[in-house]
Amino acid sequence: MTKRTSQILIVDDDKAFRVATSALLQDAGYTVSTASEPKEALQKIVEGNFDVILSDLVMEGMNGIEFLQHIKNKLPQQLVIMVTGFGSVKTAVEAMRLGAYDYLTKPCSNDELLIKVQRAVEQFQHNQELRRLKELLCTSTLYSGIVSQSEKMKEVFKLVQQVAETDVTVLVLGETGTGKELLARAIHYNSIRRDMPFVEINCSAIPESLLESELFGHEKGAFTGANKQRIGKFEEAIGGSLFLDEIGDIPLTVQTKLLRVLQQKQVTRLGGNSTIDADVRLIAATNRNLEEMVTNNQFREDLFYRLNVFPINLPPLRERLEDIPLLAEHLLEKHRSLTRQPIEGFSPSVIHAMMNYDWKGNVRELENLIKRAIIKAGSPTISQIELPRTMQEQHSMEKVDLPSTTLLPYRQYMEQVQNDAEKKYLSRILKESKGNLNQVARLMDVDRKTVYRKIEEHGIEVEKFKE
Ligand SMILES: Nc1ncnc2c1ncn2[C@@H]1O[C@H](COP(=O)(O)OP(=O)(O)OP(=O)(O)O)[C@@H](O)[C@H]1O
Ligand SMILES: [Mg+2]
Structure with missing residues (x-):
């Protein structure tokens, strides 16, 4: 399938401007339509699908501001760049307030015009992508708000589907922040027990002396301070699921008791005599390496085998970077109310930086970063400035390996370093653009000719980057 080229509409009663600008934009690879007066333009706008409209501010029949309002009423998302005559900056500001994306002051240089159009086209493409992701979001939240589109997470969902309906014990493994708790809920709410309680206990947050009574409950007078009978989490969860979070942090004494309960499927409250049948589905999670803990005698081997019936590994975010745009959008939606300011989304460079970051x-x-960015945001689009400095740096610094021939004369050495860096840079952009040279040119902010020349200079095979 050939990619659609960007469509631009030029609206201006000045024929010379229309002709010159069309030629300029066509040369730059855009598809251009023109209209000489607002009525004709509105007709074309309704019929066509323009990435960007370049419109004059002063026209006969309708002034540019009215024209803009017409467009925005019909198509609120339409990107419009207002072209103003010299001295009408005030009106340009008014246009921006009414939703124009940008403005240009005539006479303007070709470069300035091309840059502004290109920026608007990028914004358009970015908005399109977001719309697509939002649609995807609606269909992918089946699993209790777990957002994902990556292959690795699809594998995880497959496992969830296989195991959810059964009563099998599930062990969720994964680094901190990978969504273990979310997954545990998803398992419960996709099981036949979904209408029964989902009870969770964070084993690392409770002091050892209280953990047992939290899990199994106690009778009145079972120990000093036990002045009332208390139901434990196991009992609370009867008929439903019990989520033992941070299971790796359970002390050995409690491990022994837990094992017994799991073997007998019965609990006895501390200080009590009677046993209670505990029909409970168990889901456990940890970010620790339980096998290693078993080897080091920190975790009982028999308990490990009881829990490790159906392990599910949640991949770290750095191994599913393609989830980031969708997650970022979802998390923005989730925390939008942190500020009163309307926030529309992220600039493409922010998403790019996020996809180049090592999410420990x-x-x-990611969620914390987005919350901070929402609070700090100075405009409707979250931009790089709102990212932590470490991330901006990690993103902007391309690692350059120095050639080993350090004994070269300075000039030659620097040439070689520059050459190597350029080749790496090109390869990286080609990879990012999947070999689409228009996109490469856009990302590099140079014309296609330069891209061709550089690719040839370095003997890079573009085909290798196409999918
Ligand atoms: N795939 C996802 N889609 C949407 N939100 C997610 C996803 N994964 C994680 N989150 C969000 O990220 C945060 C951390 O997730 P969660 O608490 O489930 O991680 P965890 O693995 O239990 O972390 P920890 O080991 O630190 O307890 C939560 O706010 C959760 O809602
Ligand atoms: Mg957790």
């Missing part, structure tokens, strides 16, 4: 704290780290 996984989705939780």
Whole structure:
């Protein structure tokens, strides 16, 4: 399938401007339509699908501001660049307030015009992508708000589907912040027990002395301070699921008791005599390496085997970077109310930076970053400035390996370094653009000729980057 070229509409009663600008934009690879007066333009806008409209501010029949309002009423998302005559900056500001994307002051240089159009086209493409993702979001939240489109997560969902309906014990493994708790809920709410309680207990948050009574309950007078009978989490979860979070942090003494309960499927409250049948589906999670803990005698082997019936590994975010745009959109939606300011989305460079970052704290780290960015945002589009500095740096610094021939004369050495860096840079952009040279030119902000020349200079095979 050939990719649709970007469509631009030029609306201006000045024929010379129309002709010159059309030629300029066509040379740059855009498909251009023109209209000489607002009525004709509105007709074309309704029929066509323009990425960007370049419109004059002063026209006969309708002024540019009225024209803009007409467009925005019909198509609120339409990107419009207003072209103003010299000295009408005030009106240009008014146009921006009414939703124009940008403005140009005549006479303007070709470069300025091309840059502004290109920026608007990028914004258009970005908005399109977001719309697509939003639609996808609606269909992918089947699993209790777990958002994902990556192959690795599809594998996870397959496992969830296989196991959810059964009563099998599930062990969810994954680094911190990968969504273990979310997954545990998804398993419960996709099981036949979904109308029964989902009870969770964070084993690392409860002091050892209280953990047992939290899990199994106690009778009045079972120990000093036990002045009332108390139901444990196991009992609470009867008929439903019990989520033992951070299971790797359970002390050995409690491990022994837990094992017994799992073997007998019965609990006895501390200080009690009678046993209670505990029909409970168990889901456990940990970010620790339980096998290693078994080897180090920190975790009982028999308990490990009881829990490790059906392990599900949640991949770290850095191994499913393609989930980031969707997750970012979802998390923005989730925390939008943190600010009163309307926030529309992220600039393409922010998404790019996010996809080049090593997310040690996984989705939780991404979520925190987005919350901070929402609070800091100075405009409707979250931009790079709102990212933490470390991330901006990690993104902007391309690693350059120095050639080993350090004994070359300075000039030659620098040439070689530059050459290597350029080749790496090109390869990376080609990879990102899947070999689409128009996109490469756009990302590099140079013309296609330069791209061809550079590719040839470095003997890069573009085919290798096409999918
Ligand atoms: N795939 C996802 N889609 C949407 N939100 C997610 C996803 N994965 C994680 N989150 C969100 O990220 C945050 C962290 O997720 P969660 O608490 O489930 O992780 P965890 O693996 O249990 O972390 P920890 O090991 O630190 O307890 C939560 O706010 C959760 O809603
Ligand atoms: Mg957790």
